[in-house]
Amino acid sequence: MLNSPIDFQTLFLDMNSFFASVEQQVQPKLRGVPVGVAPYIGGSGCIIAASREAKLAGIKTGSLVREAKKIYPKIKIIESRPALYLIYHKEIKKVIESFSPYFQPLSIDEFIIHLTPREQNFATAMKLGADIKDKIRENVGDFLTSSVGIGPSRFLAKMAGERKKPDGLTIVKLSGLEKFYADLKLTDLTGINHQLEFRLGSFGINSPLDFFQADIPRLRQILGHAGRLWFYRLRGFEVDNVQSPTKTVGHSHVLAPEFRNRAGAEAVIRKLIYKAASRLRAGKFLAAGISVSVSFHDASGFHQSKKVPPFSDTKSFIDHVFEILKNCRWCSGCHCEERSNLDFKRLPRAEKNIGSRNDNARPLTPSYVSVSAFNLSSSHEIQLSIFKDIEKSRQISEAMDKIDDQFGVGFVHPASVFSAKDSAPDRIPFGKPRYEIRH
Numbered sequence: 419m420l421n422s423p424i425d426f427q428t429l430f431l432d433m434n435s436f437f438a439s440v441e442q443q444v445q446p447k448l449r450g451v452p453v454g455v456a457p458y459i460g461g462s463g464c465i466i467a468a469s470r471e472a473k474l475a476g477i478k479t480g481s482l483v484r485e486a487k488k489i490y491p492k493i494k495i496i497e498s499r500p501a502l503y504l505i506y507h508k509e510i511k512k513v514i515e516s517f518s519p520y521f522q523p524l525s526i527d528e529f530i531i532h533l534t535p536r537e538q539n540f541a542t543a544m545k546l547g548a549d550i551k552d553k554i555r556e557n558v559g560d561f562l563t564s565s566v567g568i569g570p571s572r573f574l575a576k577m578a579g580e581r582k583k584p585d586g587l588t589i590v591k592l593s594g595l596e597k598f599y600a601d602l603k604l605t606d607l608t609g610i611n612h613q614l615e616f617r618l619g620s621f622g623i624n625s626p627l628d629f630f631q632a633d634i635p636r637l638r639q640i641l642g643h644a645g646r647l648w649f650y651r652l653r654g655f656e657v658d659n660v661q662s663p664t665k666t667v668g669h670s671h672v673l674a675p676e677f678r679n680r681a682g683a684e685a686v687i688r689k690l691i692y693k694a695a696s697r698l699r700a701g702k703f704l705a706a707g708i709s710v711s712v713s714f715h716d717a718s719g720f721h722q723s724k725k726v727p728p729f730s731d732t733k734s735f736i737d738h739v740f741e742i743l744k745n746c747r748w749c750s751g752c753h754c755e756e757r758s759n760l761d762f763k764r765l766p767r768a769e770k771n772i773g774s775r776n777d778n779a780r781p782l783t784p785s786y787v788s789v790s791a792f793n794l795s796s797s798h799e800i801q802l803s804i805f806k807d808i809e810k811s812r813q814i815s816e817a818m819d820k821i822d823d824q825f826g827v828g829f830v831h832p833a834s835v836f837s838a839k840d841s842a843p844d845r846i847p848f849g850k851p852r853y854e855i856r857h
């Protein structure tokens with residue numbers, strides 16, 4: 419059930435010519451000059467960011483270096499420095515965080531803020547947008563400009579932001595939608611490419627206004643299920659907030675008899691972690707919280723959660739979970755959980771026997787385990803991870819995901835999962851990564 423749209427619900431911020439502006443920020447001699455940033459500066463390299471001067475000269479993001487040089491021979495081509503852009507991203511994020519806790523990074527240079535009811539009016543929303551832009555210039559870099567759009571949904575806020583570049587601040591309201599669409603071309607709508615433009619055109623929809631005025635049956639006839647989504651999207655309903663349904667990613671499993679011991683339970687937990695971590699990455703999430711539960715046959719149980727630095731790789735997930743599991747008590751009547759916190763080698767001999775001194779000590783029988791990751795956020799920024807170990811672990815994890823995609827989950831697995839390989843089969847199909855615009 420969709421909520422009715424409300425004005426001023428979402429603020430969208432997009433940094434202008436981000437990588438190129440950061441280069442101009444740190445190298446003042448590049449200011450006022452057409453600059454193209456490319457991962458490889460040879461002729462076949464691709465320009466991933468063009469400065470506003472380069473754009474004015476007709477150079478687009480995505481052109482080849484050799485094409486750009488043909489258009490403007492004196493263009494300065496700079497080799498991209500992802501680590502530098504990530505530092506700037508984090509500084510911008512700090513500014514946004516200082517204004518609102520309800521924000522979400524969508525990519526390295528785009529953020530949205532969900533405005534609170536108190537902020538949902540023209541004067542306050544406008545001031546918030548202007549203040550954020552100013553503070554980025556003051557605190558992060560005087561050469562950095564951004565475009566801000568404010569609207570009822572992230573789609574409309576983004577479209578509003580794109581109306582004025584660079585350095586714009588635009589509001590679109592529900593009552594002004596007809597006028598807003600009247601000034602646009604179909605391909606100006608986020609999510610409408612030339613192919614869709616052609617399809618709509620062949621059904622007589624030649625402008626955003628035609629599109630807006632078409633009813634659901636007609637849109638379904640042209641675009642199938644996506645037609646219905648477009649009907650609501652164009653009216654400011656939030657249909658693209660794809661992250662809210664997934665607040666946690668986790669798996670649980672009732673242990674088969676042969677796994678009802680500590681080693682078996684730990685092996686199944688590892689297997690569950692592999693599945694959950696793979697889903698995190700498929701959903702392009704970072705998790706900043708972990709929880710683990712183990713239930714035992716005698717109705718006792720262990721449950722603990724903790725906050726952790728954002729991650730999406732399997733190794734971090736395993737490390738965090740097994741760190742928590744150090745606190746789990748696997749026996750009744752013994753003191754193993756206390757012992758695990760002591761430096762065993764340094765204890766006097768009598769103390770070393772503390773665990774076996776109690777004749778009633780016996781292992782508990784685990785019957786059910788579960789792990790989950792929560793505090794999810796979008797993981798676009800990890801594309802630019804500068805931390806080598808994390809990056810390496812992430813690459814290994816992604817390579818394994820690809821093999822799983824091709825051959826089925828569990829085709830590759832580390833030796834430690836081997837005994838649990840056939841336990842905890844997949845019940846939940848792996849979702850494909852979601853895109854900004856749903857079809």
Ligand SMILES: [Mg+2]
Nearest residue numbers: 432433434527
């Ligand atoms: Mg941008």
